[in-house]
Amino acid sequence: MSDGMRLLPWNGPDGQRCYLSSDASGGYLSELADDMEAAQLDTAEELLRHTSELLNEPAEATARELRFCVHRLCEALRDVLRIVESRGGRVT
Numbered sequence: 676m677s678d679g680m681r682l683l684p685w686n687g688p689d690g691q692r693c694y695l696s697s698d699a700s701g702g703y704l705s706e707l708a709d710d711m712e713a714a715q716l717d718t719a720e721e722l723l724r725h726t727s728e729l730l731n732e733p734a735e736a737t738a739r740e741l742r743f744c745v746h747r748l749c750e751a752l753r754d755v756l757r758i759v760e761s762r763g764g765r766v767t
Contacts, residue, residue, distance in 0.1 A: 682761035684711045684754065712758050719751035 683693040683704075695704050726744040729736040 681705070681708065682757065683708050684715060684757060684761065712761075715751070715754040715758065719755050722747050722751050 679696060681695040681697060683695055685693060687693050695702075695708065697705060722744065726748060729740060729744060
């Protein structure tokens, strides 16, 4: 969205998307969203590193561990794609 609406990195109470109406960055919610995005990106990197380690030792990884990693990676990918959409909408 390029009309001053920022897609936030969390959903509303009913699972709907949340947007912040703002024509400038630096407000409290904007900074909170920046911090949340940074945490989500850090988590994605950590999950990727952990999953790579598991895959490098396939005899050590159980199906349960790999399923857990796949679920967490899906969540992280969803978060990262939302960040990309949000940031892409703010590029002018």
